[in-house]
Amino acid sequence: MYHQPVLLTEVIDGLAIRPEGIYADATLGGGGHARAILEKLGPRGRLVGFDQDEDAWEQQPGDKRFTLVPENFRHLERFLKLHSALPLDGLLADLGVSSHQFDTAQRGFSTRYDAPLDMRMDRRSEFTAANLLRTWSEPELLQLFEQYGEVSNARTLARLLVQARRTHELDTIGALKAVLKPVIRGNPQRYLAQVFQALRIGVNDELEALRQLLVQAAKVIRPGGRLAVITFHSLEDRLVKQFIKTGSFGSSATADDRPVEKPFRPVTKKPVTAGPAELKTNNRARSAKLRIAERTGTQDSK
Ligand SMILES: C[S@@+](CC[C@H](N)C(=O)[O-])C[C@H]1O[C@@H](n2cnc3c(N)ncnc32)[C@H](O)[C@@H]1O
Known part of the structure; x- marks a missing residue:
């Protein structure tokens, strides 16, 4: 359905x-x-x-x-x-x-799949979650994860992502999850869901x-x-x-x-x-x- x-x-x-x-x-x-x-x-x-x-x-x-x-x-x-x-x-x-959006792997909304980090509701736009992770500054990422994801260690997360993107292509869900591993707090599923929710809200403004x-x-x-x-x-x-x-x-x-x-x-x-x-x-x-x-x-x- x-x-x-x-x-x-x-x-x-x-x-x-x-x-x-x-x-x-x-x-x-x-x-x-x-x-x-x-x-x-x-x-x-x-x-x-x-x-x-x-x-x-x-x-x-x-x-x-x-x-x-x-x-x-x-x-x-x-x-x-x-x-x-x-x-x-x-x-x-x-x-x-x-x-439908959440359950379609290649849309990139769900942590359950490995797919491109897309998350656009409107695919006429060129701004994907991968673009966001490539271009937003550390303070912007901090605000995103703190406010929209209510991520408890948003500061550590933002810093990690800015460091990681110098050496890693953060353009797939798998790549992002691998980079996040050391900073995950509490239930990993919940933590990832919070990170993904924040990215989705940011991508779609x-x-x-x-x-x-x-x-x-x-x-x-x-x-x-x-x-x-x-x-x-x-x-x-x-x-x-x-x-x-x-x-x-x-x-x-x-x-x-x-x-x-x-x-x-x-x-x-x-x-x-x-x-x-x-x-x-x-x-x-x-x-x-x-x-x-x-x-x-x-x-x-x-
Ligand atoms: C939760 S679903 C709506 C489900 C619908 N009420 C039903 O009964 O099937 C949200 C839908 O709104 C669309 N949407 C979200 N934000 C939007 C926006 N700013 N402008 C237009 N559509 C938007 C999404 O693409 C998605 O298809």
């Missing part, structure tokens, strides 16, 4: 779908959530699905109410405008990688893409419309929580991403997590957190 959607019922309930509404799925993946949204839409409803991975484009629902946007969701507003799909009644983002998505969500969702975001990493959940609560990211907001004043009202105070039945059948659901919010105020007329 390409991907088993997480928190499916909770997402559909949270979006409170209006049959005539216009919806966007920022992360189409295998189209599980998208198909469930289409089931709730009437003949005049619409769904626009974004994905930056060409493998996901083949998963698009064959439905004339559906429009595929084969792009990064950073360009949400621009493409919704292009497809006359504004304002939205609801937006879903189910972040991170799909099982995932946190900046999320910030841009949230800022645009406030512009494209009509008052009363819904935002549903599923995260798998505490940093992502913190960004979503903070943006819903305050309409900004504090000091991390970029200059041209001027946030709108408190654009959302949280529908659920605490994030929704998977129940025991889902946890039994879907391992990926373990770290999933869903936040639902409703757009407040008056729509920017753009």
Whole structure:
């Protein structure tokens, strides 16, 4: 199976779908959530699905109410405008990688295989994990592993990688794992997973893409419309929580991403997590957190 959607019922309930509404799925993946949204839409409803991975484009629902946007969701507003799909009644983002991406050896996302260190979701980009390891400075690598991987010895790791790349080609998973051996702390599987997660977030610039998505969500969702975001990493959940609560990211907001004043009202105070039945059948659901919010105020007329 390409991907088993997480928190499916909770997402559909949270979006409170209006049959005539216009919806966007920022992360189409295998189209599980998208198909469930289409089931709730009437003949005049619409769904626009974004994905930056060409493998996901083949998963698009064959439905004339559906429009595929084969792009990064950073360009949400621009493409919704292009497809006359504004304002939205609801937006879903189910972040991170799909099982298909993770389980395809040559994509380089999983520590289970030996393959090129790729990790690009969008293969039109030239920036791979191998490029990152070749070009980022030691302080950049330190920040990456500390913040995105929560690696306990990030400083040692960053120093080791900068030394190792002088003499080794760090362009395959096997080569990276061999170099990492002496600095692994605790459970090796867990340590490697943290390192790989950090590299993936860095390669795909995932946190900046999320910030841009949230800022645009406030512009494209009509008052009363819904935002549903599923995260798998505490940093992502913190960004979503903070943006819903305050309409900004504090000091991390970029200059041209001027946030709108408190654009959302949280529908659920605490994030929704998977129940025991889902946890039994879907391992990926373990770290999933869903936040639902409703757009407040008056729509920017753009
Ligand atoms: C967890 S999967 C989504 C699964 C989907 N909800 C389903 O039911 O099958 C995440 C998908 O979002 C895509 N993705 C992640 N970040 C993206 C971004 N910034 N822009 C566009 N697509 C992105 C990935 O390529 C992947 O296919």
